[in-house]
């Protein structure tokens with residue numbers, strides 16, 4: 115079984131910086147990559163802020179915080195990932211973007227390295243097929259926010275070999291997370307169940323059954339969900355929610371997965387949730403205000 119000591123992470127957004135955070139805390143060397151210098155800077159600032167909060171709450175020591183920060187380096191070029199043992203792609207949920215990344219990555223990455231995607235929904239078998247190493251390609255799907263959520267889904271593509279699967283399992287265990295194994299079907303397990311629920315909440319808003327506050331309060335107080343579905347959609351990112359629904363709709367060819375037109379409209383407006391400060395809530399003031 116290949117030991118993973120050096121990790122590359124492509125994409126320094128909310129998932130990428132979370133993965134870098136937990137891996138560095140577990141003692142791995144991490145190289146964080148993004149096409150945007152601003153995202154690299156803000157990703158590192160988020161990691162620093164989250165580690166500092168964990169230290170202030172005595173979840174980790176000050177020494178562990180300092181060591182974790184020392185394990186992370188930044189690069190704006192895929193060349194910087196060449197000697198990584200495992201590279202996890204966590205760029206935006208667009209298949210053409212991911213394909214281009216894998217094509218460019220394979221040209222520079224050492225041949226024995228494993229490549230993983232953190233995709234929420236896209237076929238691992240299809241992504242693996244556009245690399246030079248489908249047997250060393252796997253889905254490692256973290257949950258958001260990565261430092262807090264215990265679960266990681268592992269998804270084997272049709273060609274993924276046992277060594278890669280065992281290495282990925284050991285890597286997840288080293289991060290202190292639990293594994294759920296999913297077959298390679300659109301959106302895997304968690305999002306296959308969660309996203310249609312969120313989409314239905316958006317239909318409930320669209321049809322005027324309830325307003326934003328009523329829908330979120332109903333599911334928090336009536337179903338004991340820790341967050342309302344619309345609040346959760348803003349947290350995940352409405353562009354990500356739409357992409358997952360599109361993958362479910364196309365991949366399973368069932369109209370029950372049709373993305374709500376209101377979700378499409380919000381994404382077209384660039385109201386993507388917390389990351390753009392506006393979604394089903396407006397986050398620009400002192401407290402979130404519903405936008406409908």
Ligand SMILES: NC(=O)c1ccc[n+]([C@@H]2O[C@H](COP(=O)([O-])OP(=O)(O)OC[C@H]3O[C@@H](n4cnc5c(N)ncnc54)[C@H](O)[C@@H]3O)[C@@H](O)[C@H]2O)c1
Nearest residue numbers: 125126127128129148149153204205206207233234258350
């Ligand atoms: N948001 C969630 O709750 C969640 C949960 C699990 C998995 N995911 C998956 O993780 C991935 C990332 O989601 P996110 O929420 O972190 O998105 P995000 O928008 O916060 O971050 C994406 C990052 O990728 C970068 N990027 C875009 N193209 C790139 C390229 N060619 N090379 C390098 N970096 C590039 C962007 O600059 C951005 O910083 C998606 O595939 C998503 O489906 C998201």
